[in-house]
Amino acid sequence: MGRYEPAAAEQKWQAVWTERGAFLCRDDSPRPKYYVLEMFPYPSGRIHMGHVRNYTLGDVVARYKRAKGFNVLHPMGWDAFGLPAENAARDKGVHPRDWTLANIATMRGELQRMGLSIDWSREIATCHPGYYQHQQKLFLDFLKAGLAYRKKARVNWDPIDQTVLANEQVIEGKGWRSGAPVEKRELEQWFFSITRFAEDLLQSLDRLESWPERVRIMQRNWIGRSEGARVQWEIVGQKAPLEVYTTRPDTLFGAAFLAVSADHPVAAGVAARDANARAFIAECHSLGTSLEAIEAAEKKGFDTKLRAKHPLKAGETVPVYIANFVLMEYGTGAIFGCPAHDQRDLDFARKYGLPVRRVVAPAGGAADGEIGAEAETGDGVLINSDFLNGLTVAAAKVEVAQRLERDGIGKREINYRLRDWGVSRQRYWGCPIPVVHCAGCGIVPVPEAELPVRLPDDARFDESGNPLENHPTWKHTTCPRCRKAARRETDTLDTFVDSSWYFARFCAPRANVPVDRKAVDTWLPVDQYIGGIEHAVLHLLYARFFTRGLQATGHVGLDEPFSALFTQGMVGHQTFKDDQGKWIYPADAVVAEDGTARHKDTGRPVTVGRSEKMSKSLKNVVDPGAIIDRFGADTARWFMLSDSPPERDLEWTDAGAAGAFRFIQRLWRLFDESADQLPTPRTPAPKSFGSDATALRAVTHRTVAKISADVERFRFNVAVARLYEFVNALAPDTGAAKGADWLWARREALEALARLIAPMVPHLAEEAWRRLGHATLVVDEPWPEHDEALAREDVVTIGVQVNGKLRGTIEVSVGMAEAAVRALALKEAEAQERIRTALEGKPIRKVIVVQDRIVNIVV
């Protein structure tokens, strides 16, 4: 047949798989279930190399598990709501739905060309009313359960996208998508009570043993649990005490001042009678929230002239400041400052000339010196602290908390950095929030029978603000309760809500309830979830919360949706800049042997930059479609799996892709040139095997054992290396002058090879399987099993060291007793010159023998 033609073969086998429904997943299979899911894509227009990597990894797992006898659920869908569709509408005059659906059609075709083992009959798109109507029902259930609520809050406002962002969506003070500095605005917003589950979300991380440790650490930090105490301070001349939150109640005797947030009621009280205070508060509010603004901002305070009485020290009072660095949203919005043991408090005290009193003597250090520019935050023993003197910091925390609680002026408290999830978005292309605002009845849920609340088709996208708000008629409705005129909610849900339950919808994608309980009880949790590290906090934390919400409202019976998570690395590529300093596409750069580059058309010099994550802005993108056109999907898939471990970043190189293609051809030649000499399929094994055949079978069975172990552990790059070795071992033999036993063993080897490569390069595997004379499909074949007895090595070469340095090797039979190995090693030590000269007749002090590993002669 000659050269392998991927284009023809891939199309042929994809058609065969589709025709046979090879990947349709049945709910009633007697096989054990396995749910493998890759994070579904946003339909931006075309697939990119990151998708190719993600879906190749998932497909290897899916196909491997199928071959291992599992009933595999491997679905695909579209994270289809979101702002780019509205931007396209504004810029190109195309309706967001049309733009989205066209992108989905394109990208579905591209994914199908990759030959993924996906059950396309379960495809969903979150922008489809058949999806979002159920999300609206879930919202109403959450509302009923108190998990969704509305409140006025200072929220993150993205001035470019003209919408609100959740805390998690603000990166370094900028919108996660627009990159614009985020402003603070006071707005009525919908929230999900993610903080209700803060403790559980934190504790349960310990159970997620098959999640990457760093993702768990990032979530732990994000939740930010802190143990401390709430302490009441009486303010001279006022009735209501001021409550502060602290994690260092042990340092209470070192308190030099109190500080409240500019948004604190106490600040408002002062502002009411003091114009200077009003000015200061206004200044605090005008401060930007960007990283630069925060770093540049000085710690500033405004002395309210109020005095607070020390709760444990009769007769002592401290000043009360309004300070620009105190957050209203955390703790009580007020703090006490202990300058000696907190850097920020020390900076503040130095600036305003407040006393610095040490109350912790550092462990092993001098306690008499002055506090310098650095606060002492380490452990130690309490001093200058009345009844706490002599206690360690830890003991003092306990002691002071007990005293505060006894005296009724404070209590232990646990706080979390995590805030409730703001889900309101002032956008069109999202799931409408199904409530109505009625002047008389308040917030009224839309009756379930009236769901879905559909988006209007005729919104305008050429004016600023929320298209739903701007729409002439859509928001006008009647109150479901009193039937009077009322206003529809015009906020839509954050698109992260859409992706917080899609994995549950896949279990029964056409069910007429949001989540079919029987189906999710069968399929959930997802056994293997695969996606990018960039969702470590956002999506993965939301999905964990939402699953708890689904559990609380009876939709599912579990709290953790993903029992194993794999985070793949990014795909990078070299960057190129022309002599104008503009980024250019790699395809437009011609790189010479010496590493310099020129522009393909102009011939002008091009600067070759470091490898970066592929992105449109750097133009260092390679179009997967073009690669598949040129080399085929199998080559793209093979490249994604070879060389780099999947969790690490992978650099796309043309040479690597060409190398992968050469190997695909080489694999095909191996099958093609061997096939005709082999015995027919299913020829019974010969009664006995000669030494050549036995050796070949040993290689085969060892390879099967190793690759199985590597695939199980996601070590695909190592599995690929083993396949190269296997092919190298098989390639030279043409079968001339070999016996029937050897030819039988060679068929065994090639059939194993075809099945081993099937998860990685499935089209070539089918072609090879057919060439080996089978009428069946390799996708229906079981994963090869290895025979331990055949795989076992009986002789092993081990190193002989002298004083830890390798001087020679000896061959021993596996499992040879220590004494025998020692004797052999010492005998060889005389025979092998290298070892003998290293020993130089010195007296042997000790001989260490590690079975099947090494001998070390110590002299």
Added chain:
RNA sequence: GCCCGCUUGGCGGAAUGGUAGACGCAAGGGACUUAAAAUCCCUCGGCCUUCGGGCCGUGCUGGUUCAAGUCCAGCAGCGGGCACCA
């Protein structure tokens, strides 16, 4: 600033505390060919070599061990997360 990870040939990377550099890419040499492509074979960490081999070598400095890329301590560089959270 705090938390986490990484650092091995020209490059991507292998290596349950036990023969460092598997496998691949790139490079060099050779075979085949009128030629090229494709394919096949050989070499490929550094220094020295009488060609047997010797010495050094996994970011740096120490330590534990018969034995360290691997374990421990300190340092450096690179990358990621958090960012006034009291």
